[in-house]
Amino acid sequence: MPAYAVIGGQWGDEGKGKIIDYLARDASVVARYSGGNNAGHTVINDAGTFKLHLVPSGICWPHITNIIGNGVVIDPDVLLGEIRELNLDPDRLVVSDRAHLIMPYHIKLDLLEEERRGSAAIGTTGRGVGPAYLDKVNRSGLRAGELLDPENLALRLPDIVKFKNEVLTKIYGADPVDVDDIFEAASRWASDLAPYIKPAEYFVADALESGQNIILEGAQGALLDLDHGSYPYVTSSNPTVGGALSGLGIGPRAFGGVAGVFKAYTTRVGAGPFPTELDDEIGEKIRTIGKEFGTTTGRPRRCGWFDGVAGRYSAKVNGFDALIITKLDILDGFDTVKVCVAYEIDGKRTENFPIDSALLSRSKPIYEELPGWSGSTAGITRPEDVPANAMSYIRFIEDLLGVKASIISSGPRREETVVLDDIIPR
Ligand code: IMP
Secondary structure, three states, rough: EEEEEEEEEEOOOOOOHHHHHHHHHHOOOOEOOOOOOOOOOOEEOOOEEEEEEEOOOOOOOOOEEEOOOOOOOHHHHHHHHHHHHHHHOOOEEEOOOOEEEOOOHHHHHHHHHHHHHHHHHHOOOOOOOOHHHHHHHHHOOEEEEHOOOOHHHHHHHHHHHHHHHHHHHHOOOOOOOHHHHHHHHHHHHHHHOOOOEEOHHHHHHHHHHOOOOOEEOOOHHHHHOOOOOOOOOOOOOOOOHHHHHHHHHOHHHHEEEEEEEEOOEEEOOOOOOOOOOOHHHHHHHHHHOOOOOOOOOOEOOOOOOOEEEHHHHHHHHHHHOOEEEEHEEEEEOOEEEEEEEEEEEOOEEEEEOOOHHHHHHHOOOEEEEEEEOOOOOOOOOOOHHHHHHHHHHHHHHHHOOOOOOOOEOOEEEOOOEEEEEOOOOO
């Protein structure tokens, strides 16, 4: 069974880019299924350092076909920037004709809506992702394939822009956007992106039918999922496994495995409840050593201990059958490390992740404290080099989540990886 999903198990930024680059050696296709350029996937290998926002993380392997699926929302200028920077030929990248476009008015609306929310702001990345998905659901979005049909665009765009300008000027008191500027941009996008825009479902189906391995690339993380995450402090798509089916157009029988990527601790960017957050010198230490600053926005990430309640929930809603633990080396040298095993909410203990954000903000973590490890795990590649206490920490997380760990990442480079079990059989 050849489709392997690689999904963020926390609030994003788990290091999926590095892992997908590593696993892509044994695949033929890497297909991204959700989110937009709110994501930032970093890939570091012999060819250099690549900070990818839309292009899938298989791009450094010449044998890989990279697919941007229909579930992704695309800012055409950002995509074209990445295509140019990476010098990508159309045989290396397929962009689904059904993927929705992030238009200039979406970016404006994202920023204006955040301002309007005031103290209730979500802390979005300001890339127009939410408003683009809103239009998709409202059936007023524009899809990549429509760029190739100027007559259709000429019919639809003026009415869409007219309505957006009503909202911009009358609701937000902002300046309108210029329809002619948007037409001009759209014709530029059409000519530059045309060779890449294709019915991506057929590429995915052909690869699956011919038995090739496909990696389904998640963006963000399960706890930012529109349905399963800490609503309303979530993104506007489904990073969980269901999003991979709808965001690429594949069936469940195609799955060979679903791997959950977890940092050895927890981080979150933007607003919203975070029970294990450390607002102290330990949190600061993790942020500094872990270089926890956003790839997309540069914002400092909030840091805390590993949250086993959230992790177990994430494992359940995704059906994880393998764990990938990243950034273990950041915890090297701590005397003790803590793992949250339950929450106390209003005096009652629970092992379940609450639905309500208010309840989640009242959740107090109940910790188990484990001994730290003195040896360095930075850059190790062999299971026997994992210090005994570090392995006990991993085993503790496995037991808590009910899923075996298959890979430990010991640094940002491709080769800084310890394989306990092959995720993709060779
Ligand atoms: P949006 O996706 O830009 O609308 O932002 C919604 C929430 O998701 C905010 O809290 C963002 O910080 C968060 N978010 C979106 N993309 C990422 C990501 O790639 N990593 C971490 N957080 C993200």
